[in-house]
Amino acid sequence: MALLAEAGPPAPPPVVGPRSHRPLRRALKYVLAVGSVCAVATVGVVVGLNSLTGAGPVTERCAARLNGSDWYLSPDQADNAALVAGTSVARGLPARAATIGLATALQESKLINIDYGDRDSVGLFQQRPSQQWGTVEEIMDPVYSTNAFYDVLVEVDGYKDMAVTEAAQKVQRSAYPDAYAQHETRSRAWASALTGNSPEALSCELGPVAEGDQLAPDAARDVVVGRLGRDLGLAPATGNADPNRQDPASSTVTVDATPLTPDDPQRGGWATGQWAVATAHATRAVEVHVADRVWLREEAAWVGAETRLAPGEVRITVDAAE
Incomplete structure (x- = not known):
């Protein structure tokens, strides 16, 4: 991709007689003053956009x-x-x-x-x-x-x-x-x-799931379940694949990642958990729980969890319509 050339220095002002120096200085002061006001206003707009509740990050990454x-x-x-x-x-x-x-x-x-x-x-x-x-x-x-x-x-x-x-x-x-x-x-x-070799090393800065993009709980879980099977060859331990589930309105899919790395279930858990974070934009995931850590979409970070999951167990919660 070609890089845009940097703008060169402005052309020098025309050579004029001594009488024109003072008006020119006044004009320059006016331009600088207006420029300063615009710069401050621009910064204010950017800060304001970032501080809006629920606006999400300016750049998702x-x-x-x-x-x-x-x-x-x-x-x-x-x-x-x-x-x-x-x-x-x-x-x-x-x-x-x-x-x-x-x-x-x-x-x-x-x-x-x-x-x-x-x-x-x-x-x-x-x-x-x-x-x-x-x-x-x-x-x-x-x-x-x-x-x-x-x-x-x-x-x-x-x-x-x-x-x-x-x-x-x-x-x-x-x-x-x-x-x-x-x-x-x-x-x-x-x-x-x-x-899964580097636990808690992957995070995403994402905006909140738009109301129009929310799915019913069953459909929202289906998206996660489908991607688990496609990308990792895993099925949920509970959720849509479990006909005996007690809470059909649940928005959480629990995964046993042990089959992914049978000799190291902890690594499999982190591989699956960080996969869930990397795909959160597509799956609408808002929480991912691995071991005693949980990734929160609204925090864009891993934080301490109230409970510790067994090695290899992962819980993925999606934003679903009520």
């Missing part, structure tokens, strides 16, 4: 923290990152695979499922039907394209020990083989959080 630094993605990018990383966990792949997958998608599509690209490339990974990646319809399905990427990656001998850009290039055969490296640190931050 999500961040994964690594070594004290926050690495940001938009809510749409975070949603796709949750799928890419979640698929790697569901397939039993190491976090390194998620890092490679995320770096590749960031370079190829900026982690947006686009329907255009170089020649016939489309989708998250800009895969080409002419190179036997599948049909356009298949590649535009982010679940299909993500699994197609990992199907090839796992066949690359020694990919776990390769530089990210080298492993990605083995799969993509890009004309710009070194381009993936620039996304490595951001991808490691997101992969570490979404695979």
Whole structure:
């Protein structure tokens, strides 16, 4: 993307006789005064917008923290990152695979499922039907394209020990083989959080769910349940899938994430919990409870919970219509 050129210095005023200096100074003082008032007014408007109750953040964004630094993605990018990383966990792949997958998608599509690209490339990974990646319809399905990427990656001998850009290039055969490296640190931050290796490292700043976007409790839970199955291969422990549920009006889905990482249920819980935060914009989640911590949408942060959940247990509460 071309950068806008900075504006050059203003043209010097025309050369005039001595008598015109004083009026010019008065005019300049007037312009400066008006400019100062406008600047103060602008700041006031911005502050006012931020302080409106329920207005939400001016810019919605999500961040994964690594070594004290926050690495940001938009809510749409975070949603796709949750799928890419979640698929790697569901397939039993190491976090390194998620890092490679995320770096590749960031370079190829900026982690947006686009329907255009170089020649016939489309989708998250800009895969080409002419190179036997599948049909356009298949590649535009982010679940299909993500699994197609990992199907090839796992066949690359020694990919776990390769530089990210080298492993990605083995799969993509890009004309710009070194381009993936620039996304490595951001991808490691997101992969570490979404695979559960960095607990409480991912949060999103989101506005409140608009009243017009609220669903009935059953329908709201269905959205979460559908995404759990699609991205992580998990079913809810309670909720719509439980015919014996006692409270059909409940807006909370409880998940047993133990099958995701059988040898480390705590990691599975954090992988699922932070997946729920990364997808909150799409699922309308407002609370995510893992262990003794709970992410609150209105706080855009993890805070202490009143109760501690068992390792691997996750509770996702959505904003539903009453």
